Amino acid sequence: MWAVHNDPKLWDEPNKFKPERHLDSDGNFIKSKYVIPFGIGPRYCLGEQLAKMELFLFLTSMVQKFEFLPNPDDKNLPEMESSGPVFLPRRYKVVAKERGSR
Numbered sequence: 001m002w003a004v005h006n007d008p009k010l011w012d013e014p015n016k017f018k019p020e021r022h023l024d025s026d027g028n029f030i031k032s033k034y035v036i037p038f039g040i041g042p043r044y045c046l047g048e049q050l051a052k053m054e055l056f057l058f059l060t061s062m063v064q065k066f067e068f069l070p071n072p073d074d075k076n077l078p079e080m081e082s083s084g085p086v087f088l089p090r091r092y093k094v095v096a097k098e099r100g101s102r
Helices: 048-065
Strands: 066-070 080-083 086-089 094-098
Antiparallel strands (some): 066 094
């Protein structure tokens, strides 16, 4: 697995931490068969399900404890856009405010 994640034929400067190499020009994750964080086959990570559950619990607790609001300094909030049958908001910055605080 180390050889795949550090192959200079696949990655520019593989020894450097560059998460942007996995993003497209819009900031969306690009899925790659060469990114295998939990392994594959008979030696896959037994903790994969635990890691995914912990991530779910972390994000759920963030939503429970904080209110995510548009940045008050940004006066130009984007309109909703339609991309097929679904309306999606354009990207904008948010501020996390602790619930119950003013």
